[in-house]
Amino acid sequence: MNDGHSSLNFLKKLFRHRDTAKSAITRTVSDEERKIVEEFQTKFQMYFDDASLIITALKHRSYLNVSNEDRMASNERLEFLGDAVLDLVVTHYLYQKFPKRTEGQLSKIKSILVSKPVLAEIANDLSLGSLILINRGEEKTGGRRRQSILADCLEAVIGAVYLDKGLQYAENFIQARLLRKFKSIMQRELYQNYKSKLLEYAQSEIGELPEYKVLKESGPDHDKSFVIGVFLKGKKIGEGNGKSKKSAEQEAAKLAIQSLELNQQE
Numbered sequence: 001m002n003d004g005h006s007s008l009n010f011l012k013k014l015f016r017h018r019d020t021a022k023s024a025i026t027r028t029v030s031d032e033e034r035k036i037v038e039e040f041q042t043k044f045q046m047y048f049d050d051a052s053l054i055i056t057a058l059k060h061r062s063y064l065n066v067s068n069e070d071r072m073a074s075n076e077r078l079e080f081l082g083d084a085v086l087d088l089v090v091t092h093y094l095y096q097k098f099p100k101r102t103e104g105q106l107s108k109i110k111s112i113l114v115s116k117p118v119l120a121e122i123a124n125d126l127s128l129g130s131l132i133l134i135n136r137g138e139e140k141t142g143g144r145r146r147q148s149i150l151a152d153c154l155e156a157v158i159g160a161v162y163l164d165k166g167l168q169y170a171e172n173f174i175q176a177r178l179l180r181k182f183k184s185i186m187q188r189e190l191y192q193n194y195k196s197k198l199l200e201y202a203q204s205e206i207g208e209l210p211e212y213k214v215l216k217e218s219g220p221d222h223d224k225s226f227v228i229g230v231f232l233k234g235k236k237i238g239e240g241n242g243k244s245k246k247s248a249e250q251e252a253a254k255l256a257i258q259s260l261e262l263n264q265q266e
Contacts, residue, residue, distance in 0.1 A: 063134050079159065090178075227241050
C-alpha cells in the first residue's frame with residue numbers, strides 16, 4: 001500500500017494545514033454539537049484527540065444555515081478524503097483476497113462494495129442518521145434516511161478517523177463495518193443483478209414484466225423451503241429453490257438468464 005499510503009499522507013498534510021489554520025479562529029461549539037460528539041464516542045467507543053473532526057464529519061451542508069458557517073465547514077471535504085481512504089483499503093483487501101482475479105474483475109467487485117446503496121446500508125446499520133447535524137427542512141424531507149446523505153456521512157467519518165488516528169485504525173474501522181460483510185453483500189448484490197437483468201430484458205425485448213409464482217412449499221414453519229417459477233407471457237423460463245421466497249426468486253431469475261442466453265446463442 002506504499003504508493004496509496006504516500007498519496008494519503010499528502011492529503012493528510014493538506015487537510016491538517018487547513019484545519020490548523022481554521023483552529024486559530026475561535027468558534028463556540030453548540031450544545032447540539034457537543035451532545036453529538038458524546039453520543040458518537042460512547043456508541044463507537046472511539047475517542048477523538050480532535051473532537052472537531054467528528055463534528056465536521058457529521059455536519060451536512062444544510063446545517064450551515066443553523067451554525068452560520070461557510071461551506072468549507074460541512075463534511076464534504078472529509079467525505080472526499082474518506083472516499084480515498086476507503087478506495088485504498090478496499091482495493092488492498094481485494095488484491096490480497098483474490099490473487100487470480102483480473103483488474104477488471106476486481107474493479108467490478110470494488111464498485112459494488114463502495115457503492116452508495118451499500119455504504120448507506122452500513123451507515124444505517126450504525127444508526128449514523130440519528131447523529132447527522134442537519135437542518136429541520138432537510139430532516140422533514142427524510143434527509144436522515146436519504147441514501148446519498150448516509151453514504152457521504154460514512155465516508156466523512158472514515159476521513160475523520162484517518163486524520164485523527166491514522167491509516168491502520170481507519171482500515172480496522174472499514175474491516176469491522178464493511179469488509180466483514182463481504183460475502184453477504186456480494187451474494188445479495190449479484191442476486192439483485194440477476195433480477196434486474198431479467199427485468200430489463202423482459203421490458204425491452206418482450207414488453208412485459210416477469211411474473212414469479214410459488215410452485216411448491218414444504219417443511220414446517222421454522223424451516224420452510226420454496227420452489228418458485230418465473231414466467232414470461234405465461235411460459236416458465238426459470239425455476240429456483242430456496243429457504244425463502246426471495247432467495248428462490250433470485251435463483252429462478254439466474255437460471256432464466258442462463259436459459260435466455262443459451263437460446264440467444266442458438
